[in-house]
Amino acid sequence: MDIIKTLNFDKNGLICAIAQDALTGQVLMQAYMNEEAVKKTLETGYAHYYSRERKKLWKKGEESGNVQKVLTVTADCDSDCLLLKIEQKGVACHTGEYTCFHKPVKCFEEPEGVDIVFNLEKVIADRKVNPGEGSYTNYLFAKGTDKICKKVGEESSEVIIAAVNNNNEELVMEISDLTYHILVLMQEKGIELKEVFKELKKREGRPAAAKYKINKD
Numbered sequence: 001m002d003i004i005k006t007l008n009f010d011k012n013g014l015i016c017a018i019a020q021d022a023l024t025g026q027v028l029m030q031a032y033m034n035e036e037a038v039k040k041t042l043e044t045g046y047a048h049y050y051s052r053e054r055k056k057l058w059k060k061g062e063e064s065g066n067v068q069k070v071l072t073v074t075a076d077c078d079s080d081c082l083l084l085k086i087e088q089k090g091v092a093c094h095t096g097e098y099t100c101f102h103k104p105v106k107c108f109e110e111p112e113g114v115d116i117v118f119n120l121e122k123v124i125a126d127r128k129v130n131p132g133e134g135s136y137t138n139y140l141f142a143k144g145t146d147k148i149c150k151k152v153g154e155e156s157s158e159v160i161i162a163a164v165n166n167n168n169e170e171l172v173m174e175i176s177d178l179t180y181h182i183l184v185l186m187q188e189k190g191i192e193l194k195e196v197f198k199e200l201k202k203r204e205g206r207p208a209a210a211k212y213k214i215n216k217d
Contacts, residue, residue, distance in 0.1 A: 004038055008080040014050060015082060019060075019092065021099075022071045022085040023194050024115045028092035029100040031060075033082065045070050047084055066090035117179065121193045124183050140184050148188055151181045 009015050014032040021028055031049040033041070037057055040048035047060040047068035061067035068086040075082055093100040127137040140148050155178040162171040186193065 003042070004035055006079055007038065007075060007082075008078060009035065010080070012052075014052070015080060017047075017049065017082045017084060019047060019068055019084045019086050019088075021088055023087070023197055024118050025113065026099055026115050027101055028068075028086070028088060028098070038082070041070060041084070042073065047086060061089065064090065064094075066092065068092070117183075118193060120180065121183050121187075124180075124187050128187055137184060140181075141188065145185075145188055148181065148185045152178070152185055155181050 007015055013034050015034075015038070016030065017033045018030050019028045020026065032052060033048070034050040034057070037048040037050045040057065040059070047070055049058055049060060050056070051058055059067070067089050068084070069089070070084050070086050072085045073082055074085075088098070091098045093102065095102075124137055127135055128141055131138040131141075140151065155174060158174040159171065159178055162168075162174045183193070186196075
């Protein structure tokens, strides 16, 4: 079946397309595709769009290098909108922001999700490049791997103590501290959070003992 023929393009021959970070779930941008753009995207595995202003097909990142590797393409229930789950190289927005959706309108409640961890990773990475006066993160980087590992060990012990004491409020705080110090260690060693998520993804569908190297003894 020709998938393109099942899509409902508007009177201008276009269909709305939304690009979403496959790892964090963050919506990065919204654009339009014509049939040729959809075909190119499906053939190459990289996002192609149609510029209504320039009246031409364009590959995302063809000039900036900020390409979008497409992992999945899904149509909505009416087949008049496409969702692209992608791996974004660099930033998605021409303004230099990671996402085009960076202009606050109103916040009723701060969302809680995995993007918080990725935002923390970005802050820690920025501290490494742009040290801040009195920054605890920079203090850890200055002390090096041994100090950072020591803190990870200390925080791990405090997580265990809080769990054994059945103090969930304290446990949440200690897990948060441990998460922060692990992210600092990852930056020290040049490891990105997405590498860990990819490793966890690879383990899906495998027995728990094989997934996490569990010693049943």
